[in-house]
Amino acid sequence: xxxxxxxxxxxxxxxxxxxxxxxxxxxxxxxxxxNGEIVxxxxxxxxxxxxxxxxxxxxxxxxxxFKSEGEFINKLETEFRRDERIMRFLTFKMDKHAIAxxxxxxxxxxxxxxxxx
Numbered sequence: 001x002x003x004x005x006x007x008x009x010x011x012x013x014x015x016x017x018x019x020x021x022x023x024x025x026x027x028x029x030x031x032x033x034x035n036g037e038i039v040x041x042x043x044x045x046x047x048x049x050x051x052x053x054x055x056x057x058x059x060x061x062x063x064x065x066f067k068s069e070g071e072f073i074n075k076l077e078t079e080f081r082r083d084e085r086i087m088r089f090l091t092f093k094m095d096k097h098a099i100a101x102x103x104x105x106x107x108x109x110x111x112x113x114x115x116x117x
Contacts, residue, residue, distance in 0.1 A: 003070055004039065005091055023086070039066055040063075045060065047059065
C-alpha cells in the first residue's frame with residue numbers, strides 16, 4: 001500500500017556545498033529508484049543542534065516528503081545508517097491531517113512569495 005512519509009536527516013557540517021548536494025541526490029535517487037514519488041523537499045541549511053552529535057554542534061538539515069510502499073522505509077533507513085555523512089535521521093508516516101497541514105503550509109508559503117514578488 002502506498003503511504004506518504006516525511007524524512008528529515010542531518011548531515012555532518014564538515015561537508016562542502018557539492019558534497020551536501022551529492023548526499024541529498026543519493027537519497028532522492030534511492031527513493032525514486034524504489035518506486036517512490038517525491039512530493040516536496042526543503043533544504044533547511046546549517047542549523048545549531050540541540051545537543052552535540054559526534055562532537056559536532058551544527059548540521060545540515062534536509063526534509064523530503066514522499067510517497068512509497070511501507071516496506072521501502074527499512075531499506076531507506078538502512079542507507080541512512082550506512083552513510084557516514086548522515087548524523088541523524090527521522091522518518092514518519094504522515095496521516096491525512098499531517099498531509100493536509102503540510103499542503104496548507106506550502107500553499108501559504110507560495111501565496112506569501114507571490115505577494116512579495
